[in-house]
Amino acid sequence: MTLRWAGRILFVAAIIVITDLALQPGHAMPATLLGSDKLEHLAAFAVLTVLAHIAWPGVSRWFTVPILVLYGIGIELAQASLTVGRTASLADLGADTLGILVGLGLLSLVRPGR
Secondary structure, three states, X not given: OOHHHHHHHHXXXXXXXXXXXXXXXXXXXXXXXXXXXHHHHHHXXXXXXXXXXXXXXXXXXXXXXXXXXXXXXXXXXXXXXXXXXXXOOHHHHHHHHHHHHHHHHHHHHHOOOO
């Protein structure tokens, strides 16, 4: 199995897990793993960014970044309308976006000049 396919499988698995956790009712949510909801958002989107670039290395970040931001917006909209005890949060979306930037920063450390 190539690294690209492993990245794709892990990316899809991460999307499924993150979406499931995001849409859990508020009372069913586990305690935060990283001590802060915002840190968890940041970490999740940093991981998604890195996995997206491993899975689809030829795709421009100018395509990947807006897609991940739209995914974050979709999660917040779904939380506002589909779940009990959850609300949309601009702070969560900000943490998602910061996570994307952290992921891009990590990628630039590994692959300078790209």
